[in-house]
Amino acid sequence: MTENKKGGEQSPPEAVVIDSTNRPPRRPGARYVTPEWIDATLRLHFKKGHNSGVYLPPPYVWTILAARINIYVNQPPNxxxxxxxxxxxxxxxxxxxxxxxxxxxxxxxxxxxxxxxxxxxxxxxxxxxxxxxxxxxxxxxNPHDQLARPVHPQQSIRGWTYVAREVLPDLVVFSVRGHATVRATPGNGIMKTLMDILQIIYFDEKLPSIATVCKAVSKDIEKYKVIAKTPPYDRETWESLLQP
The missing domain is CATH 1.20.5 (Single alpha-helices involved in coiled-coils or other helix-helix interfaces)
Structure with missing residues (x-):
């Protein structure tokens, strides 16, 4: 990556607990993530993958995604x-x-x-x-919603599949626009970050292997890669890519 820090590689920070009087009681052992955590985790995984020349957006871009992940932390779909x-x-x-x-x-x-x-x-x-x-x-x-797109019958009943497909769009689009190499392969930075997110949400359950998760989201990743390269003003083309 281009934004390497001095002093060698750094481990991603622990997911930070965000106190809020408006938030439902936490599940025992649950952790919340911050935009900064998403940013640091992506940077670490892309760096370990020797994916140089990546220009990720500033951390605040991940604010909505972090909020969505924290909703699933509170109530992980089963x-x-x-x-x-x-x-x-x-x-x-x-x-x-x-x-x-x-x-x-x-x-x-x-x-x-x-x-x-x-x-x-x-x-x-x-x-x-x-x-x-x-x-x-x-x-x-709604062509923007994953429910309008077909999924494999054996995957459609799995909570982690639904969650993975919900958190992927921003990860893929912003990373591709930052010149990152994005693939549905176990060694890719996006997949490693996705697994970290799933492990935070389903920390008290056994998740499938990263290879299984790659297979479940491979079509979604390819679709969002194309969308990431589509000019934002070309709405007709963008919507056609989201059709089943």
Whole structure:
């Protein structure tokens, strides 16, 4: 890395406990992370991987990600919870197919009315109904949300898979934009950082091997790498990359 500190390599700092009167009681043994911890952990792992020329953003960029991780520290999703969530998502996705089919029927009906002033009100009513049928219904219809993207059936019921895919986007996008080499491989800095985060969240459970986690998130990593290289103003291209 370009921002090496004198005195040799440093170990990442311990996750810092953030006291707050608004925060629910901590799980026994739980630790919270700070933006500075995320920054230091990424830098350490990229440095150990001999990934020179990395320009990571300032620590405050990780503020939202740190807050999200700390929510999971308080309430780590378990397999049962995520399984029920994914089951509900499957039902909503089936309903989306029905709604889209109904919208196509109404589109055909609308097109039977000539596009003239005499039929303008009819066409407007049909257009309104079509718009309602196609309107997104929560996370399942939101291309930005991981629930709208397919996952392997054996992975969809695992809490750690859901959490990993939730914390990856910022890690991948900012690291790629900082010229880091990002891959879904056990030796990569992103994967080592992700494992550190999962171990903080699921500190009282046995996690799978890093190779298993790599396999679970490999498609997500490749997708976010492309997004990281897409100009922010190109919204249409960016959204198309998020489609299943």
């Amino acid at each position: 397999n049962h919870q995520v399984g029920r969530l994914v089951h509900g998502v499957g039902k909503m996705q089936e309903e989306r197919k029905i709604l889209d089919a109904a919208a196509r029927i109404l589109e055909r009906d609308r097109d039977r009315f000539p596009d003239t002033e005499a039929f303008a009100e009819h066409r407007r009513q049909w257009a309104t109904a079509i718009s309602v049928l196609r309107y997104p219904r929560g996370a399942v219809d």
